[in-house]
Amino acid sequence: MNAINPLAQPDAPDLLECLSIQHARLNAALETTPKHQWRNQYHPDLSPMGWHYTHCHFIEAIWLQERILGNAPRARRDWHDLYFPELSPKWRRGGRLPPAEDLLDWGQACQHRHLDLLRQMPDVRRHPLLANDYLTGFLAQHHAMHLESLEQVRWFARLQRPATLDTRVPNPQPQRPNEWIDFPGGETWIGSEAITAFDNERGTHRVHLGPHAVCAQPVTNAEMLAFIEAGGYQPGPHWDPEATAWLQETGIAAPLGWRCLPDGTRVQTLPDGTRPLDPQAPVVGLSWYEASAYARWRGARLPHEHEWERARQAGALHDTGEVWEWCGNTFHPYPGFRPYPYEEYSSPWFDGQHYVLRGGSAWSDPLLKRPSMRNFFTPDKRHVFAGLRLARDL
Numbered sequence: 107m108n109a110i111n112p113l114a115q116p117d118a119p120d121l122l123e124c125l126s127i128q129h130a131r132l133n134a135a136l137e138t139t140p141k142h143q144w145r146n147q148y149h150p151d152l153s154p155m156g157w158h159y160t161h162c163h164f165i166e167a168i169w170l171q172e173r174i175l176g177n178a179p180r181a182r183r184d185w186h187d188l189y190f191p192e193l194s195p196k197w198r199r200g201g202r203l204p205p206a207e208d209l210l211d212w213g214q215a216c217q218h219r220h221l222d223l224l225r226q227m228p229d230v231r232r233h234p235l236l237a238n239d240y241l242t243g244f245l246a247q248h249h250a251m252h253l254e255s256l257e258q259v260r261w262f263a264r265l266q267r268p269a270t271l272d273t274r275v276p277n278p279q280p281q282r283p284n285e286w287i288d289f290p291g292g293e294t295w296i297g298s299e300a301i302t303a304f305d306n307e308r309g310t311h312r313v314h315l316g317p318h319a320v321c322a323q324p325v326t327n328a329e330m331l332a333f334i335e336a337g338g339y340q341p342g343p344h345w346d347p348e349a350t351a352w353l354q355e356t357g358i359a360a361p362l363g364w365r366c367l368p369d370g371t372r373v374q375t376l377p378d379g380t381r382p383l384d385p386q387a388p389v390v391g392l393s394w395y396e397a398s399a400y401a402r403w404r405g406a407r408l409p410h411e412h413e414w415e416r417a418r419q420a421g422a423l424h425d426t427g428e429v430w431e432w433c434g435n436t437f438h439p440y441p442g443f444r445p446y447p448y449e450e451y452s453s454p455w456f457d458g459q460h461y462v463l464r465g466g467s468a469w470s471d472p473l474l475k476r477p478s479m480r481n482f483f484t485p486d487k488r489h490v491f492a493g494l495r496l497a498r499d500l
């Protein structure tokens with residue numbers, strides 16, 4: 107058995123540059139949104155755009171100004187109640203936001219101050235949290251995840267409007283055969299020691315996998331359409347009892363964003379517009395319940411996240427990073443898990459209620475698309491740009 111861990115010495119990107127890029131993306135996201143929309147809440151699971159923007163800068167201020175420099179809070183105390191998620195119910199966030207102009211002014215002032223601090227202050231550079239730019243990378247990824255949430259907000263804002271076809275038609279994806287990739291079973295390395303790895307990815311370790319196969323491609327829109335046309339959204343043995351209850355309560359009958367024009371044409375609304383359904387594109391807008399029902403209907407199952415990670419490392423998976431891919435297992439700590447940089451980053455979600463997603467979506471920053479990255483949501487969530495890839499035992 108090869109005992110050398112191939113994941114231990116990854117290359118690190120320029121994390122200060124990554125943070126600066128996220129700042130620019132945050133500014134662009136807000137500046138291209140009409141101001142009257144900044145405080146709208148379009149869905150109970152999603153905060154207003156203005157909140158995401160200011161929360162990102164507030165979190166920077168907490169880490170850099172309070173925790174590292176030890177300054178009296180520069181962010182006003184009443185902002186703690188608004189921008190710490192645990193102190194601020196989502197439905198109240200829009201009404202409590204300051205005027206739109208103040209948000210951009212404060213955010214951009216924070217960006218300049220914080221980048222200067224990170225570039226120039228030796229005391230800051232020597233802080234343990236900044237060894238190898240750890241905190242810089244943590245903040246860049248934090249913002250990247252909120253930027254993806256901003257795309258989710260845009261998606262729901264579009265879905266509130268009637269479906270009209272955009273004139274712009276995307277290039278259809280090329281048709282490719284979806285092949286099964288067999289793995290005879292054996293041991294594999296899981297996890298990462300990269301400086302950008304979150305606490306829940308750390309502690310590379312070996313796991314044993316039984317013989318199995320995973321599909322080279324994610325499930326496509328055409329495949330999902332066949333499921334719909336075969337009555338797949340009707341209760342049946344492919345929906346487990348909890349999923350059946352969810353299906354009957356919600357009345358859901360198609361992926362999020364699938365709509366019909368008045369003439370009956372089926373179209374898909376995404377954050378940037380409404381277009382004809384691309385049959386070869388990976389399906390997106392599924393809850394874990396729908397993804398697992400589809401897999402079972404096909405006589406397959408969702409991959410375990412370890413199977414997914416091994417296949418991704420081996421280069422066997424095509425079209426990763428197009429949709430987050432639901433896995434069959436719940437979010438759990440790796441052996442020797444230690445919370446970092448704070449207790450609540452991952453630990454509260456090891457509750458058996460959150461399922462793992464892998465790969466990243468077309469709306470995710472490349473920073474988040476590493477093979478070891480773990481995302482996690484409860485099985486009812488459909489707004490997280492998720493689809494699936496099939497797996498089966500051999």
Ligand SMILES: [Fe+2]
Nearest residue numbers: 161165248252
């Ligand atoms: Fe956050």
